[in-house]
Amino acid sequence: MKVFKNFKDYSSQKPLALSLGMFDGVHLGHKSIMDELIKIGSENNLETAVLTFWPHPRFVFNPNEDLKLLNMLEEKKFLMEKYGIDNLFLKEFDEEFRNLTGEEFVRQILIEKLNVKYLIIGYDHSFGKNKSGNFELLQKLSKELDFEVEQMEAINIHENNISSTKVRNALLNGDIKEANEMLGYSYSVSGTVVHGKKIGRTIGYPTANIDTESIKLLPKKGAYIVEVYVKGQQYKGMLSVGTNPTVNGEKLTVEVYILDFEGDIYDEKITVKFRDFLHDEIKFEGLEKLIERLDEDKRLTEEFEF
Numbered sequence: 001m002k003v004f005k006n007f008k009d010y011s012s013q014k015p016l017a018l019s020l021g022m023f024d025g026v027h028l029g030h031k032s033i034m035d036e037l038i039k040i041g042s043e044n045n046l047e048t049a050v051l052t053f054w055p056h057p058r059f060v061f062n063p064n065e066d067l068k069l070l071n072m073l074e075e076k077k078f079l080m081e082k083y084g085i086d087n088l089f090l091k092e093f094d095e096e097f098r099n100l101t102g103e104e105f106v107r108q109i110l111i112e113k114l115n116v117k118y119l120i121i122g123y124d125h126s127f128g129k130n131k132s133g134n135f136e137l138l139q140k141l142s143k144e145l146d147f148e149v150e151q152m153e154a155i156n157i158h159e160n161n162i163s164s165t166k167v168r169n170a171l172l173n174g175d176i177k178e179a180n181e182m183l184g185y186s187y188s189v190s191g192t193v194v195h196g197k198k199i200g201r202t203i204g205y206p207t208a209n210i211d212t213e214s215i216k217l218l219p220k221k222g223a224y225i226v227e228v229y230v231k232g233q234q235y236k237g238m239l240s241v242g243t244n245p246t247v248n249g250e251k252l253t254v255e256v257y258i259l260d261f262e263g264d265i266y267d268e269k270i271t272v273k274f275r276d277f278l279h280d281e282i283k284f285e286g287l288e289k290l291i292e293r294l295d296e297d298k299r300l301t302e303e304f305e306f
Contacts, residue, residue, distance in 0.1 A: 001081040003088045007113045016087070017041040017118040018110065022164070023127055025070035026079040028184040029155040029162040033120055034083045036152060041086075042117050043179040049087035049114070052079055057093040068217035070167060072270075075188070089114075102133020103141065111145050119149045123161075157181055159289050171219040174277040179219075186227065186273035189216060189254065193265045196255065199247055203287055205294050207240070207255035208265060210272070218254065223278040225301045228258050229271040235261050236306065239272055245283035246290050257294075259301060276304060 004010045017040045023030050037048045054076075058067050071079070073090070080088050091097060100108065105128045112114040119138060127133040138149040154161035162182045170179035171187060180186050189212055196209035212218065221242040228237040239256040243249040256272055278297050284290040 001077070001083055001088055003077060003090065005092070006092050007089065007091075007109065007141065010089070010114065012087070012115070013045060014045065014047045015115045016049045017044070017046040017120070018049040018114065018116045018121075018153070019052060019120040021122055021126065022056065023050065023052050023071075023076065023080075024056070024164040025165065025167050025183060026083075027162050027167055027182050028157070029122065029152075031083055031184055032155050033086055033122060033152050034080070036120055036150070037118075038084050040120070040150075044118065046117055047086040048084070049089060049116075050085050051089040051091060051114075052076070053093045054090045055093070057098070060093045064155075067215065068168075069215050070164060070171075070183075070212055070217055072075060072185070072190075072216055075190075079185075085210050099129055100291070101129075102128030102137050104128070105133060106138065106141050111147065117147050118258050119147060121149070121151055123152060123154045144155055168217060170215060171274075174220045174222055174280070176219065176224065176274045176277050180274070186275060187219070188271050188273045189218065189256070190269060190271040193268050193270060196253065196267065197244075197247070197249075197253040199244070200255070200257065203291050203294075205257045207257050208253040208270065210256065210270065212254055218252075219274060219277075221252075221281040222299055223281075224274050225276040225278060226256060227273040227275060227306060228259070228261075229273075230258065230265055230268065235259060236301050236304070237272060238278070238294070239274075240281075242281040245281065246287070257298075259298070275306065 017037045019037055041048045049278055058065060077169045092149050135151045167179050167182050191210040191212040193208045194211045200207040218241050221244055224239045226237045226239045228235045236259040237256045244254055
């Protein structure tokens, strides 16, 4: 997959089948769009492309908003490539771009610069200044500018439309299985292992503290069963998102106890994939009660089938 941060850097012999949007989470609804792009591209000798924005436009419109994302940029790139997209355009949502009307965007960017011949948008997508671009505008312009346009219907699971907002809410409720079902893969968080208070090692449960990206969404506070990837190897793990209230912690941390693992992994980048929710964050009466619960969490994790 080729990645472009500037339209001026792009040139291709083939016209494009393209979709545009944020694609945060790259969930099954997004995958259905990409599957359709690939089908159309194959049938019409077009290259496939996705145009998305980085950073998220809401960081531009509402810089004080505490927005958390489902995908960091490398995760989004990985998923787009995995699903077979040929070209990924990462457009910065700068002042010039945000002032383009929907029609200007279609004429100047999609047609003149990118040579789009087939455009697919999601069921609720709008674009351009004041959201002036929509499916009706695209239908009108398609005849004049010689491109085809298709609007994809929402993908449903259990009679609910899949959306990035619904995935986000499921994670914030600890509904890991529901979130993963909508995503089509296990939600993951990556980061560097940093030094913590090292209390875990004194009670037989040494944990790796993960320094995560500040804009990456973390599931609700609590304990989870996770897959852990360290130096290319996969392990089972018990992960805690919280403030360690039993030892009067205050800072939110992400800590993982890796089963059947020994070794120094400080400064290593590791990835955890969330598989199931164990329980909410608990303030125990003392370390003895905490250890009892950790023993039970370990048993459940060992029995969990990956």
